[in-house]
Amino acid sequence: MATIYEVSKLAGVSLATVSRVINDSSAVRKTTKDKVERAMKQLNYKPNSVAKSLASNRSDCIGVLVSELKSPFFTRMMGAIDAECRQFEKHIVVTASENDPLHEKEGIEFLIGRNCDALILHVESLSDEYLIELSQGKVPIVILNRQIPQISDHCISLNNELGGYLATKAVIEHGHRNIVYISGPEHKKDAIQRLAGHRRALMEAGIGIDQTRIFTGDYLQTGGQEGFKHFHDSGIQFSAVVCGNDEMATGVMATARECGLSLPEDLSVMGFDNVVFSRYTFPRLSTVDNPITDMGKMAARIIMEDVYKKSMGSINKSFEPSLVIRESVSRITKD
Amino acid sequence: MATIYEVSKLAGVSLATVSRVINDSSAVRKTTKDKVERAMKQLNYKPNSVAKSLASNRSDCIGVLVSELKSPFFTRMMGAIDAECRQFEKHIVVTASENDPLHEKEGIEFLIGRNCDALILHVESLSDEYLIELSQGKVPIVILNRQIPQISDHCISLNNELGGYLATKAVIEHGHRNIVYISGPEHKKDAIQRLAGHRRALMEAGIGIDQTRIFTGDYLQTGGQEGFKHFHDSGIQFSAVVCGNDEMATGVMATARECGLSLPEDLSVMGFDNVVFSRYTFPRLSTVDNPITDMGKMAARIIMEDVYKKSMGSINKSFEPSLVIRESVSRITKD
DNA sequence: GGCTTAAATGTAAGCGCTTACACCAAAATA
DNA sequence: TATTTTGGTGTAAGCGCTTACATTTAAGCC
Numbered sequence: 001m002a003t004i005y006e007v008s009k010l011a012g013v014s015l016a017t018v019s020r021v022i023n024d025s026s027a028v029r030k031t032t033k034d035k036v037e038r039a040m041k042q043l044n045y046k047p048n049s050v051a052k053s054l055a056s057n058r059s060d061c062i063g064v065l066v067s068e069l070k071s072p073f074f075t076r077m078m079g080a081i082d083a084e085c086r087q088f089e090k091h092i093v094v095t096a097s098e099n100d101p102l103h104e105k106e107g108i109e110f111l112i113g114r115n116c117d118a119l120i121l122h123v124e125s126l127s128d129e130y131l132i133e134l135s136q137g138k139v140p141i142v143i144l145n146r147q148i149p150q151i152s153d154h155c156i157s158l159n160n161e162l163g164g165y166l167a168t169k170a171v172i173e174h175g176h177r178n179i180v181y182i183s184g185p186e187h188k189k190d191a192i193q194r195l196a197g198h199r200r201a202l203m204e205a206g207i208g209i210d211q212t213r214i215f216t217g218d219y220l221q222t223g224g225q226e227g228f229k230h231f232h233d234s235g236i237q238f239s240a241v242v243c244g245n246d247e248m249a250t251g252v253m254a255t256a257r258e259c260g261l262s263l264p265e266d267l268s269v270m271g272f273d274n275v276v277f278s279r280y281t282f283p284r285l286s287t288v289d290n291p292i293t294d295m296g297k298m299a300a301r302i303i304m305e306d307v308y309k310k311s312m313g314s315i316n317k318s319f320e321p322s323l324v325i326r327e328s329v330s331r332i333t334k335d
Numbered sequence: 336m337a338t339i340y341e342v343s344k345l346a347g348v349s350l351a352t353v354s355r356v357i358n359d360s361s362a363v364r365k366t367t368k369d370k371v372e373r374a375m376k377q378l379n380y381k382p383n384s385v386a387k388s389l390a391s392n393r394s395d396c397i398g399v400l401v402s403e404l405k406s407p408f409f410t411r412m413m414g415a416i417d418a419e420c421r422q423f424e425k426h427i428v429v430t431a432s433e434n435d436p437l438h439e440k441e442g443i444e445f446l447i448g449r450n451c452d453a454l455i456l457h458v459e460s461l462s463d464e465y466l467i468e469l470s471q472g473k474v475p476i477v478i479l480n481r482q483i484p485q486i487s488d489h490c491i492s493l494n495n496e497l498g499g500y501l502a503t504k505a506v507i508e509h510g511h512r513n514i515v516y517i518s519g520p521e522h523k524k525d526a527i528q529r530l531a532g533h534r535r536a537l538m539e540a541g542i543g544i545d546q547t548r549i550f551t552g553d554y555l556q557t558g559g560q561e562g563f564k565h566f567h568d569s570g571i572q573f574s575a576v577v578c579g580n581d582e583m584a585t586g587v588m589a590t591a592r593e594c595g596l597s598l599p600e601d602l603s604v605m606g607f608d609n610v611v612f613s614r615y616t617f618p619r620l621s622t623v624d625n626p627i628t629d630m631g632k633m634a635a636r637i638i639m640e641d642v643y644k645k646s647m648g649s650i651n652k653s654f655e656p657s658l659v660i661r662e663s664v665s666r667i668t669k670d
Numbered sequence: 671g672g673c674t675t676a677a678a679t680g681t682a683a684g685c686g687c688t689t690a691c692a693c694c695a696a697a698a699t700a
Numbered sequence: 701t702a703t704t705t706t707g708g709t710g711t712a713a714g715c716g717c718t719t720a721c722a723t724t725t726a727a728g729c730c
Contacts, residue, residue, distance in 0.1 A: 051716030277612030
């Protein structure tokens with residue numbers, strides 16, 4: 001591979017001049033520039049980004065840490081971030097924490113060690129304190145899907161409470177009053193917030209809150225299965241089940257059918273997130289759209305502005321979910 | 336951030352010695368090693384991987400080029416590669432080509448420019464010639480999901496023909512004889528191969544091949560919709576539709592229902608790939624499992640062996656798909 | 671044409687690390 | 701005891717680039 005030195009020799013200029021035309025960092029006479037460009041082409045010169053990164057202390061790379069690589073949720077997020085970065089010739093380097101707090105820390109250190117110019121983090125286990133400290137370090141960070149008051153400037157988050165509220169409200173508006181709820185794990189903040197929204201909707205409709213109508217699942221399909229079985233076996237009457245996320249909703253659907261119910265006539269199901277496959281279920285899942293791609297995009301934008309001084313459109317750090325009504329919630333007139 | 340120089344000063348040894356304990360590249364006396372390690376800990380020293388990479392011409396990074404970041408198919412692949420690399424403290428740097436031939440080339444150049452030690456490529460548009468030339472370059476490559484005879488050593492591929500055969504054969508064995516096929520785009524090799532397998536199964540069962548029973552779709556949900564409508568409108572009798580992939584199969588399901596069919600009684604549907612959501616459809620989609628995670632894993636392994644000289648288990652470059660029978664294909668006795 | 675000023679280019683010192691080579695002491699051999 | 705080997709360590713030259721600073725060249729002005 002040709003180096004900048006060879007280019008400079010061929011073009012008959014100094015290293016510095018070549019570097020200048022590559023980065024057009026300062027004025028270079030047109031004729032000189034042409035010479036250099038010709039030489040570059042002739043040698044098929046490609047700048048060595050590692051050397052560049054070492055010398056300039058700038059990598060044009062944005063580190064992205066996600067919980068897992070194989071989930072469609074994160075994929076959409078990454079895709080959005082990558083698309084945005086690409087426009088400015090920045091690149092992402094991704095690492096996965098596999099939902100493990102140790103890995104999360106390692107991942108962050110890896111990305112910093114890789115000289116990333118900024119970090120976009122989706123972390124669940126790491127403490128607020130750690131993140132606050134991190135945000136005061138050298139590398140700018142943006143935290144996705146989490147709200148830490150002390151550093152809210154660095155956080156992009158979704159109003160999960162509102163989402164939970166909208167979901168349940170929609171179900172109520174379809175005539176349901178006997179509603180059960182399958183929540184995500186208690187240690188997940190979004191799960192707690194979604195449940196809070198659910199409660200608010202019930203209260204507002206004058207439906208009392210009954211702890212026995214809430215089941216705590218694992219955000220996976222199994223959680224939906226277990227939740228449905230739990231309610232089914234307990235003899236509780238219910239015409240609708242609202243779920244903390246779409247995975248659990250599909251679990252409910254499958255298990256309800258196994259128990260002989262036909263959907264959506266006998267049971268309405270509501271999800272949350274609007275993941276890709278929610279369109280593929282039958283009946284198609286009504287859910288709450290989680291604008292994760294918009295949020296990812298925004299994270300990238302913030303970095304473009306703050307780190308690379310590229311001015312973009314307006315900045316918004318707080319996102320609102322919206323309802324997606326499909327067929328899995330049926331209208332009933334009498335409970 | 337502390338540098339190796341500061342560590343060496345604090346530990347009272349030379350740069351070289353510190354480097355040696357970091358990489359344990361040559362013998363260092365135990366006591367010296369301890370001193371250095373203590374110094375590293377005290378300074379919270381983290382090696383600067385960019386500098387390391389520049390000096391050693393080795394990045395411990397494996398470049399991965401995928402067609403798109405947002406597809407669950409590639410996500411699974413990436414996840415598998417990453418998991419394998421992680422075991423050996425290697426990392427992946429991913430870039431997406433967005434299904435664009437120009438981007439594919441750019442992506443490869445980017446990864447090479449990033450000093451990747453090896454490349455794992457999933458490319459569709461780039462010519463065989465280009466890849467053959469590339470494989471003769473300095474950077475080792477592994478090509479996923481494509482078979483190029485001249486460099487088959489670098490290729491990991493799936494027997495798509497067999498998959499197509501198994502899919503149709505299973506449908507036939509369920510008693511169907513009036514079968515239509517919705518293929519992927521004609522310029523995609525896997526689509527052609529899958530279709531060839533379909534034909535073989537038909538022939539073998541003594542069912543003639545009828546071009547009017549083959550529709551060329553786009554591998555997306557819309558392809559399934561269009562395909563079903565096409566056959567439905569044309570008045571062709573069919574009890575089963577075999578699809579080139581799962582996305583199209585879901586399109587068929589949705590559209591068939593819109594036309595008043597009930598599934599799987601009135602129509603059997605067969606997919607291909609066994610993507611995540613195929614478990615979530617109703618009826619659950621029968622399909623052909625595409626062992627993309629195994630293939631990704633194997634790609635990583637090959638690199639571990641060839642590039643990093645880590646000996647792994649056995650190497651296999653040719654994968655076979657297997658049937659996944661769920662409920663979307665029903666048994667019929669009479670057509 | 672001589673002067674000032676600005677524009678264009680060159681020089682060279684790093685960035686933080688690896689590694690070939692040199693060196694030295696201690697152990698092994700004769 | 702002299703000599704070779706070896707294990708342990710240091711020295712210093714890069715890796716390919718950026719960039720502050722110095723220097724040269726061209727332009728502008730009276």
